[in-house]
Amino acid sequence: MMREACNTYEANEFEALEPEEDPFFEKQEPILLGQAFYILEGLGYMMDNPRVLPIMATNNEIYGEMHINVVPCDENGNEDLDEEALPEDPMDLLEQELHFKVKISHISKLPADFCNNIYCEYKFYMDDTKYSTNVIHGKC
Secondary structure (H helix, E strand, O other): OHHHHHHHHHHOOOOOOOOOOOOOOOOOOOOOOOEOOOOHHHHHHOOOOOEEEEEEOOOOOEEEEEEEEEEEEOOOOOOOOOHHHOOOOHHHHOOOOOEEEEEEEEEEOOOHHHOEEEOOEEOOOOOOOOEEOOOEEEEO
16 A cells, blocks of 8 residues: 555656645644643732743743733723722622633744744633634744
8 A cells, every 4th residue: 555655656756646645744733832821810800910931841841931911801802991890809700700811922932843833722720612822824
């Protein structure tokens, strides 16, 4: 089977083949670079909380930094909240809707081997929904 695929590949003089016909085709799969954890404590006080988080790889090495902020807003995305409507105690927010924006400004200090087509995928504790940023194509 492999010999036949190689002969087909050579017979086409290395022209573009369909992926299922190309014996050397490998589907590009994302690689998990690492994880960063952001604590949402500031939202209990309706405050933003900008942070620079280390990106921890599975081998416990730091593979870069994520510059992130979670900003409270109203249901229309307006970040200028009425100061008088803000709760003094985070417990006052229980049973209420809470709107906020996740702002990832950039990622820095990545290893050169991992700087292609970068994106960030995240989810919230006890929520199975995954969110994803746009892919930054190319080497960055």
